[in-house]
Amino acid sequence: MSNPYKNVHPYMVECAAEAARVARGVTPAQLTEPTHCPDWDVRTLVNHWVLYTSHGMEHRALRKELPEALTGRDFTTDPDWAEAYGAQLDRAVAAWDDPDVWEGEVDLGMAAMPAAELASMIVKETAVHGWDVAVSTGQEFRISDGAARLVLEVVETHGELYRQYDGFADPVAVPDDAPVFERALAASGRDPRQPAKGRADH
Numbered sequence: 001m002s003n004p005y006k007n008v009h010p011y012m013v014e015c016a017a018e019a020a021r022v023a024r025g026v027t028p029a030q031l032t033e034p035t036h037c038p039d040w041d042v043r044t045l046v047n048h049w050v051l052y053t054s055h056g057m058e059h060r061a062l063r064k065e066l067p068e069a070l071t072g073r074d075f076t077t078d079p080d081w082a083e084a085y086g087a088q089l090d091r092a093v094a095a096w097d098d099p100d101v102w103e104g105e106v107d108l109g110m111a112a113m114p115a116a117e118l119a120s121m122i123v124k125e126t127a128v129h130g131w132d133v134a135v136s137t138g139q140e141f142r143i144s145d146g147a148a149r150l151v152l153e154v155v156e157t158h159g160e161l162y163r164q165y166d167g168f169a170d171p172v173a174v175p176d177d178a179p180v181f182e183r184a185l186a187a188s189g190r191d192p193r194q195p196a197k198g199r200a201d202h
Contacts, residue, residue, distance in 0.1 A: 004116035005099040008123065011147040012057075015126040016093050018143055019053060020086035022134045031076055035136040036190070042136050043076050049133055050075045053126040054088035060106050060118055061095035123147070124154040127181075128188055148181035155187045 023046070031043040040048075055070050075081045095101065096119060105112040127143055128151065134141040143151075172186040174193070182192040 004119065005096075005102040008116065008120055008150065009093075009096055009102075011144075011150050012096060012119065012123050012126075013093050014147050015123050015130065015143055016053075016057075016089040018141060019049070019126050019130040020082075020089050022130055022137075022139055022141055023050075023082040023085050025139050026082060026133065026137050028079075030137045033136060035132060037132060042133070043074070045129070045132055045136065046081075047073075047075055049125075049129040050081070050085050050088075053122060053129065054085055054092050057092035057122050057126075058088070058095045060115075060122065061092070061101050063106060065109075120150060120154050124151050127151050128155075128185065128190075131181075131185060131190070143181060145180050148179070148184055152180055152184035152187065155184050 026042065026046065031041070031046065033042050035042055035045050037045055051066070051070060051073075056066060059066050075085070078084060102116045102119065104115055106115050106118050108118075127141065127147065131141040133139075172189060172191045174182055174186040178186070178192075185192040
């Protein structure tokens with residue numbers, strides 16, 4: 001990718017905005033509802049989503065580790081968690097709004113990864129888990145075909161790695177002419193047309 005800041009950051013902005021919109025549509029009563037992620041209710045799914053796609057996104061840009069105060073936190077105990085998530089997404093996106101941040105590598109502890117590649121994976125997490133939350137709460141997660149193509153590329157590039165760690169289930173068959181985002185979801189082990197069934201990634 002010749003200029004990841006120019007080519008990926010706009011999709012980061014787009015997916016973050018859609019994630020914030022979906023979060024605001026989650027009701028308190030839905031937090032105890034089941035999801036298609038094994039053993040995860042909506043609360044557990046939301047906490048994972050909030051942690052890694054907003055706080056994690058910002059900390060990766062700043063080359064900082066997530067503190068235990070965040071990794072063990074139940075964000076949904078705050079009645080305004082969705083608004084707080086939206087504000088944190090804004091901070092995270094702003095942290096990546098610098099071409100220099102996309103250069104070099106990010107230390108992940110056990111290994112390092114090119115910053116641009118990691119940023120693309122976080123966009124994937126934002127969109128795919130955003131879809132998980134949306135379908136678990138009777139909503140839709142809508143992104144442009146450009147953003148969906150990025151998500152599909154990440155899923156296809158890193159799919160086997162995710163499966164090694166039980167991150168993705170086996171791909172689900174969809175028609176070749178299915179919308180791009182549906183193809184990305186299917187490649188990650190989700191059934192985009194029967195969202196309440198099957199297993200998804202964590």
